[in-house]
Amino acid sequence: MAVLGSYSAPLLGISIFIATLTYITYKLLSGYLHKWFTMKPIPQADGTHIFIGNAFQFKYNAGDFFQQIMDFTRDFANAPLFKLWIGPIPFVILFHPETVETVLTNAVHMEKSYAYKFLHPWLGTGLLTSTGLKWRQRRKMLTPTFHFSILTDFLEVMNEQAEILVQKLEKQVGKGPFDCFSHVTLCALDIICETAMGKKIYAQSNSDSEYVKSVYKMSDIVSRRQRSPWFWPDFVYSYFGEGRKHDKTLKILHSFTYKVIHERMENISYNESDSDSDKGTKKRRAFLDMLLKTTYEDGSKMSHQDIQEEVDTFMFEGHDTTAASMNWTIHLLGSHPEAHRKVQQELQEVFGTSDRPVNTEDLKKLKYLECVIKEALRLFPSVPFFARSIGQDCHINGFKVPKGANAIIITYSLHRDPRYFPNPEEFRPERFLPENSVGRPPYAYIPFSAGLRNCIGQRFALMEEKVILASILRNFSVEACQTREELRPLGELILRPEKGIVIKLEKRKPPTSSK
Numbered sequence: 001m002a003v004l005g006s007y008s009a010p011l012l013g014i015s016i017f018i019a020t021l022t023y024i025t026y027k028l029l030s031g032y033l034h035k036w037f038t039m040k041p042i043p044q045a046d047g048t049h050i051f052i053g054n055a056f057q058f059k060y061n062a063g064d065f066f067q068q069i070m071d072f073t074r075d076f077a078n079a080p081l082f083k084l085w086i087g088p089i090p091f092v093i094l095f096h097p098e099t100v101e102t103v104l105t106n107a108v109h110m111e112k113s114y115a116y117k118f119l120h121p122w123l124g125t126g127l128l129t130s131t132g133l134k135w136r137q138r139r140k141m142l143t144p145t146f147h148f149s150i151l152t153d154f155l156e157v158m159n160e161q162a163e164i165l166v167q168k169l170e171k172q173v174g175k176g177p178f179d180c181f182s183h184v185t186l187c188a189l190d191i192i193c194e195t196a197m198g199k200k201i202y203a204q205s206n207s208d209s210e211y212v213k214s215v216y217k218m219s220d221i222v223s224r225r226q227r228s229p230w231f232w233p234d235f236v237y238s239y240f241g242e243g244r245k246h247d248k249t250l251k252i253l254h255s256f257t258y259k260v261i262h263e264r265m266e267n268i269s270y271n272e273s274d275s276d277s278d279k280g281t282k283k284r285r286a287f288l289d290m291l292l293k294t295t296y297e298d299g300s301k302m303s304h305q306d307i308q309e310e311v312d313t314f315m316f317e318g319h320d321t322t323a324a325s326m327n328w329t330i331h332l333l334g335s336h337p338e339a340h341r342k343v344q345q346e347l348q349e350v351f352g353t354s355d356r357p358v359n360t361e362d363l364k365k366l367k368y369l370e371c372v373i374k375e376a377l378r379l380f381p382s383v384p385f386f387a388r389s390i391g392q393d394c395h396i397n398g399f400k401v402p403k404g405a406n407a408i409i410i411t412y413s414l415h416r417d418p419r420y421f422p423n424p425e426e427f428r429p430e431r432f433l434p435e436n437s438v439g440r441p442p443y444a445y446i447p448f449s450a451g452l453r454n455c456i457g458q459r460f461a462l463m464e465e466k467v468i469l470a471s472i473l474r475n476f477s478v479e480a481c482q483t484r485e486e487l488r489p490l491g492e493l494i495l496r497p498e499k500g501i502v503i504k505l506e507k508r509k510p511p512t513s514s515k
Helices: 002-038 062-075 097-104 114-123 132-146 148-170 181-197 210-226 234-240 243-273 287-293 304-317 320-335 337-351 360-365 367-379 458-475
Strands: 082-086 089-094 385-389 394-396 399-401 406-410 476-480 489-491 495-497 502-507
Touching: 062 210, 062 489, 089 097, 097 394, 097 406, 114 210, 114 243, 114 304, 114 385, 132 148, 132 287, 148 181, 148 458, 181 210, 181 243, 181 287, 181 304, 181 320, 181 458, 210 243, 210 304, 234 243, 243 287, 243 304, 287 304, 304 320, 320 337, 320 367, 320 458, 320 476, 320 495, 320 502, 337 360, 337 367, 337 458, 337 476, 360 458, 367 458, 458 476
Parallel strands: 089 406
Antiparallel strands: 082 089, 385 406, 394 399, 476 502, 489 495
């Protein structure tokens, strides 16, 4: 009996372990099979395997992968939606206004998709990645920081950095073709650093900045992991994937923003204790200053971690997206002389021969330039696709989609729906004149997302793009040196051209008087 007793404890432990493992496997498998059979009527890509889905079909190269997704949307152009499986996780692909609206207008589907969890180490659960009560509290609290009166304070920063960009571009005049992508991107980065954090990083002067390089590196690392389900488990990624490279890059990003927040907190404390220090000067506000003073409804302040999440989110969301949009716009204007001429004519009407900075009244008058920016965002949306988690069983265009599935909205394809954008590949800024926009469904064009989780910074983005593009086009005429086919978009977190934006610049006549 004693011998039997000595074996019973280990046997019991093993039995419990096996029973637990069996139960977990059963729950996972039954949940997976439930989704598989529920979604069976939804059209799917050829070669979908019942356990690995389409994962091994995906191209590793970002350009090839993006082209593959676009090919899928063309193959299923006449279907209201289709599905892909990435390992055991189903994704319904939406690219028609009526199906997109079903998801984006329903608060039940507000949570971001599973793939966003790979952004959590970098951005935490800030406004982009948070959900539920936390997201609602943050959105309510942060919305006033994007009020128009506050945004106008940032015009000075935008004009200053635009002037530096123009000085850099002047050195390229007469030198033949060059890639303008990094020039514009570094300008956007300088703007977001000073407006979000109140910190000058001189990215335009120091393009070798470790922080600058790390922003792009992290974006690429996350995007690759999202496309590779075999690297989704953390332990696999750490030992066999890019885990160490990811952590090293993350340390650079976080230590930079941590240091800036700390410095700003000390600066605010010092200024509050010495109220005379700012007399006679107007202190520039930054988003960070407002975050440091913002309180929740119960009167408590945001923690250092809360603030870091939002600052890291602003830094990522607030420069790469606008930079990409401005670069695509420059290419399109350089490829379409008539639209280019109309923009410069409008600039001449607003500014005359003056070289003064752009002000808020000017921004209102630049209506054709705004149409150009909107049409560029239609053809090349900065965020080419985004995803939501389906929060409860629902029907999309007659097809049942179970809770726990994911919906991917392909903005790039949505914006090419010929029902609402005839000859969709043509660049026609006039599509966005008020008279030509009548009757267009609101969910046919969503470069800043739509519904409850639309982009909180879209007015900031449009203001920045107008200021920078107006500054460039007041000083130079642009000629594109690539065809549309040569651009080859990379569908990563942000839509970028694989080989940059190559242009030639010609100096316009210098201003001779002030207006």
